Amino acid sequence: MKREVVIVEAMRTAFGRLGGSLKDHAAEQLAGICLKGLLEKTKICERTKVDNVYAGMAYHPAQAINLARWAMLYAGMPFETSASSIELQCGSAIDCINHAAWKIMADQADVIIAGGCESFSQLPRLYSTSVQPYRLNPIKLLEFELQPPQMEGHKYIPLAEMGLTAENLVDMYGISREEQDEFAFRSQTLAKKSIEAGYYVDEIVPVPVSQGKKKPPLDFKVDEFPRLSSLEVLAALPPAFKKGGTVTAGNSSGFNDGSSFVLLMTAEKAQELGYKPMARWVAGAEFGVDPGIMGIAPAYAFLVALKRAGLKLSDMDIIECNEAFAAQNLAVIREMEKQTGEKIDMNKWNPNGGAIAFGHANGGSGGRIGMLCMRELIRRGGRFGIFGSCCGGGQGVVTLVENLQR
Numbered sequence: 001m002k003r004e005v006v007i008v009e010a011m012r013t014a015f016g017r018l019g020g021s022l023k024d025h026a027a028e029q030l031a032g033i034c035l036k037g038l039l040e041k042t043k044i045c046e047r048t049k050v051d052n053v054y055a056g057m058a059y060h061p062a063q064a065i066n067l068a069r070w071a072m073l074y075a076g077m078p079f080e081t082s083a084s085s086i087e088l089q090c091g092s093a094i095d096c097i098n099h100a101a102w103k104i105m106a107d108q109a110d111v112i113i114a115g116g117c118e119s120f121s122q123l124p125r126l127y128s129t130s131v132q133p134y135r136l137n138p139i140k141l142l143e144f145e146l147q148p149p150q151m152e153g154h155k156y157i158p159l160a161e162m163g164l165t166a167e168n169l170v171d172m173y174g175i176s177r178e179e180q181d182e183f184a185f186r187s188q189t190l191a192k193k194s195i196e197a198g199y200y201v202d203e204i205v206p207v208p209v210s211q212g213k214k215k216p217p218l219d220f221k222v223d224e225f226p227r228l229s230s231l232e233v234l235a236a237l238p239p240a241f242k243k244g245g246t247v248t249a250g251n252s253s254g255f256n257d258g259s260s261f262v263l264l265m266t267a268e269k270a271q272e273l274g275y276k277p278m279a280r281w282v283a284g285a286e287f288g289v290d291p292g293i294m295g296i297a298p299a300y301a302f303l304v305a306l307k308r309a310g311l312k313l314s315d316m317d318i319i320e321c322n323e324a325f326a327a328q329n330l331a332v333i334r335e336m337e338k339q340t341g342e343k344i345d346m347n348k349w350n351p352n353g354g355a356i357a358f359g360h361a362n363g364g365s366g367g368r369i370g371m372l373c374m375r376e377l378i379r380r381g382g383r384f385g386i387f388g389s390c391c392g393g394g395q396g397v398v399t400l401v402e403n404l405q406r
Contacts, residue, residue: 004267005101006277006404010371011038012260013207014200014223015359016121021209021220022257023121027363028064030207031055031117032074034259034364037205038113039075042263047273051109053083054100055261056092056116057363058392059123067117067363088286090322091389091397092116093260093366098284098399100264110269115261116363122257162392163241163252165294166325170246172293173331177246181234183326184251184356188228191353195223199352199379203371225254225359251326256359260367279374279401282384283308286397295328297396298388299335305386305400313342317382317403320373322365322389323354332390351376365389370399377403 013034016022022030035053039045055068064070068083088095093116100112169175194200206219229250239245240252270277285304289297298321306313313336323329333344352372355365366389373387383406388398 003105005104005264005281006267006270007279008263008270008275008277009042010262011203011205012368013258014204014221015225015256015258015361017225018120018255020224026122027061027117027119028067028070030119030259031067031071033207034205035071035261036075038261045077048111050081050111050113052112054086054096054114056086056096057118058089088397089391090362091366091391092363094389094397094399097262101281104266111265113261113263115367117259118361118363119257120255161241163247165292166247166327167242167245168293169295169331170327173334175327175330179330180246180251180326181231183330184234185231187323187353187356191226191357192228194352223358225256226357247325247327253324253355253360256361258361258364260364262367277404280404282402283400289394291394294392294394295324295390296331296335297390299332301388301396301398302386303339305398309400313340316384316386318373318376318385319349320369320387322369323356324390328390374401378405381406
């Protein structure tokens with residue numbers, strides 16, 4: 001008999017700006033705070049054993065060799081709970097959720113917490129000791145990279161110039177600067193509206209932020225990256241990655257700090273413990289493409305998940321796609337419409353804004369867009385939702401869920 005996997009609860013920290021309110025919190029600390037908030041809300045460790053914790057991140061923290069283990073120890077979880085870290089760049093948390101679901105379905109676990117975290121404010125630097133003799137030569141500084149520098153028939157794109165992958169999609173799909181700026185303005189407008197409506201109050205774990213020795217800590221609990229301006233301001237921004245290009249800081253996501261986690265278990269266990277699940281995990285999928293057009297990968301991963309679930313694009317009531325770049329989302333929309341022959345209803349697409357507004361804490365973003373998807377399904381009374389992300393290096397990962405609170 002196939003085991004049914006449900007998502008019981010989902011929590012996150014508010015996302016901070018690079019060098020902003022969360023700058024003094026290491027990634028493992030943010031993950032521990034978020035995880036502890038989820039434990040306190042659900043009382044899961046008081047009710048049963050959590051078999052595993054999966055945590056994703058794009059960049060290994062400076063100290064934490066295993067982010068997941070550090071996080072669960074920070075959160076005060078029992079030593080008996082195992083913890084593993086998973087890396088799939090921007091899709092790390094989604095990959096963690098999928099791996100958790102697959103493990104539960106395989107009858108290898110009953111309860112798993114999955115999510116991720118990132119602290120761009122405390123991004124570590126890499127050094128090599130390969131230059132000999134070590135004591136006489138300066139340490140060699142290394143750069144984080146997503147692909148081998150030499151790939152036959154492929155132009156190398158450094159990590160620092162990831163925006164060039166969006167410029168490639170602009171050229172492939174004929175996306176205008178105006179379309180990108182309008183998409184970015186839409187994201188900011190929707191995010192502002194949803195924050196003001198209080199949509200995220202119940203899902204955010206406050207993070208204590210020091211105000212100095214003479215003042216008590218301040219609870220950080222509102223996303224600080226949203227920056228609603230105007231189309232005129234967006235149009236005036238210069239290209240960020242390519243001379244004469246159209247991808248700017250205004251129609252791209254940011255570098256941010258934040259964490260997110262969700263609690264998964266079997267439907268039987270949820271009923272036994274008295275939980276009211278948010279959603280049923282239906283399907284997950286990944287897909288790889290040329291790293292130079294990495295942003296298009298979710299289009300194909302979405303279609304794989306839909307096929308596995310036996311559903312159509314039009315069956316989705318909410319579609320959440322991480323907004324690495326406005327051009328990237330617009331390209332995914334065009335490719336999915338081309339592949340399916342269906343027109344996407346934009347009222348279903350990132351209906352409360354995306355990473356262009358909220359910011360992008362790579363390892364933690366997947367959980368954020370997942371809970372936005374599930375909670376919006378519940379608000380609207382929709383049935384199916386799907387959420388996904390492109391991943392540096394040329395990959396896409398998605399999860400398809402069914403609302404259980406209709």
